[in-house]
Amino acid sequence: MSNVISDSVGSLAGWWTNTFGEGAGATAKGQALDAQLAAINQRDYAPGGVIYQQIEDTQGTAAADAAYAADQTNLATQQSDTATFKDQVTAAAQQGAADGLNKGKSAVNGFFESLFGVIPASVWIITAVGLFLYFGGWQWLTRKARKSLSK
DSSP states (O other): OOOHHHHHHHHHHHHHHHHHHTTTTHHHHHHHHHHHHHHHHHHHHHHHHHHHHHHHHHHHHHHHHHHHHHHHHHHHHHHHHTHHHHHHHHHHHHHHHHHHHHHHHHHHHHHHHHHHHHHHHHHHHHHHHHHHHTTHHHHHHHHHHHHHHHO
């Protein structure tokens, strides 16, 4: 039940953030910046680029090719992160709602454990029996006993 509640609250919070808050337009802006970065990196890290040439001159062609491959891998990872921004915000909101719900349940449980843990179990049992008898439990027991004996 708590997963349903926290997922619902988190989904609503994620939707709100993505629609009206910080996330509104962030995916499109991130994709535009990724495209700019890809163009710059393609110009500089690709064979014939300024950075590629510097690495090739100082460390060799293999190192320059490795730098270009690493740059392309990093760029692909960044682009996939940008594409899933809305999902990341929603997942973070759901996790926050779940943590909040768990902390609330823990606080309530701690309160009752501290309240009931102070009084020994024998006192609770004696109190329960006393309340049963006070509210007519003895009459109920004797009525049941008479009925079963009269059969």
